[in-house]
Amino acid sequence: MTRQQHTEVEIACDESGSDGENLTGGNTDVFAHASVDVPLESAAAAIREIRDRIRSPAEEYKANHLLREKHRAVLEWLLAPSGPLHGRAYVHLTEKTFFMVERVVDLLLGDPAGAVPLCRAGAGAFGAERWKQFLAAANALLRVRGEAGADPGAPVDAFFRAVDALAEQAPELRDRDVADVLKLLGGARTRAADHRARLLAAPALIPVLNPLLPAIVGTAAYWSADGRAVVLVHDRQNMLTEERIEWLKAAARIDGLRLVVARDDTRVQLADFLAGIARSIASHELNGRGDATLTALLRPYVDTRSVWGDERSREQLFTPVRN
Incomplete structure (x- = not known):
């Protein structure tokens, strides 16, 4: 089947850990870019389930809600093989x-x-x-x-x-x-x-130090590997100007990139959760404070081509568990 014969698919994306060009003195040591291939109805159902389980009065939920120890069961449910994301989500990690x-x-x-x-x-x-x-x-x-x-x-x-x-x-x-x-x-x-x-x-169109754009290129390559026509639906980001979006469409060979407000798209909300969760788990692993259970749950989602140099944490984050 040719690319033209494939149905166009929308992949929802968000990031966590962006400190702009400040890669060594910012608030985070890991950048995570997450993407999900989940229908709107399924994403809405997952968000409702998360809200029902956590029962926080907050209007907008973020990854930090799930990362609290008292909500550990909800976090494990979200990442588990029986959860709503397994086989439908992907995370590109960057060790800054x-x-x-x-x-x-x-x-x-x-x-x-x-x-x-x-x-x-x-x-x-x-x-x-x-x-x-x-x-x-x-x-x-x-x-x-x-x-x-x-x-x-x-x-x-x-x-x-x-x-x-x-x-x-x-x-x-x-x-x-x-x-x-x-x-x-x-x-x-x-x-x-x-x-x-x-x-x-003359500052370059593609900044050398920003990890977002190469992460998006990797994300697009993953979801279009089977020949599908891919449109990325991404949370609004200042880095994603019209000129850079045009560059991404050519470099990543995607059919489009549409910016939305995360709270208006439940699929992007799920990507936001996954990006924040992945960044936190990976950062703890990088710094020798990893949680074996959470790292194992995250591992199936992680892009093996992520930009990662630390050998010890790479072994934990990227090596499949052998039964």
Whole structure:
């Protein structure tokens, strides 16, 4: 059957954990983009069931309602194989620190592979303060908006000071791949300066640091894999301008992207719940505070192509349970 012969399907989407371009100093360390393929009637029934079970007077329910310990049974019901989302929902996760390091390494070296050993070393090898300064400097180098009145070249200088500080630890590192990456980064000043100059002259349509757009591309690829014509119905987001929506329609090969108010579409409300729940569960797992039961319930929904560098939590979040 050809793509044209398939019935058009609407996929409802929402995100959780957006801090704009601030990937290292924001309120969250994980970004989650969730999508659901649930009919309006079924979504409305699921929302009614959640409200009946929780019985909160709040007019608008959010993921935090389900994440409260007293509503644990409702959360487990929502994610369970017998629940309303199983087999009908998908979550793309982004570990923000890894995403940002991958971006800066790719930009300066033309290959993102060096981000893996660099993040693996991290604070444990370099010390918490040096690593924190490096991340902040990388974030500042890539972000569109700098500090008002600041020297345009300041982010470049600060980044290479941070690279030099990490390189001072190189003789003590057992992983020579890390030392090699730092050496290459140290020699990329001209490329960094050129990027910064271009960024200030004309900010790119697709910001390097924002994880939303690549997550939407991945979401569209998942739901259209069987040849279906896909229209995404997404909660309103400032990042989704008309120009970027047109770019997404071409890049993600979707038939459309329509913005709605979440409270007016029960399908988007379900995506909102799932995004917030997934972000919380993944963040706890990333920080060594994972709940084995909730992680196992989330795992079937998680995109294995998510942007995730932490090996320990990746094993928990992305590896199927073997019976």
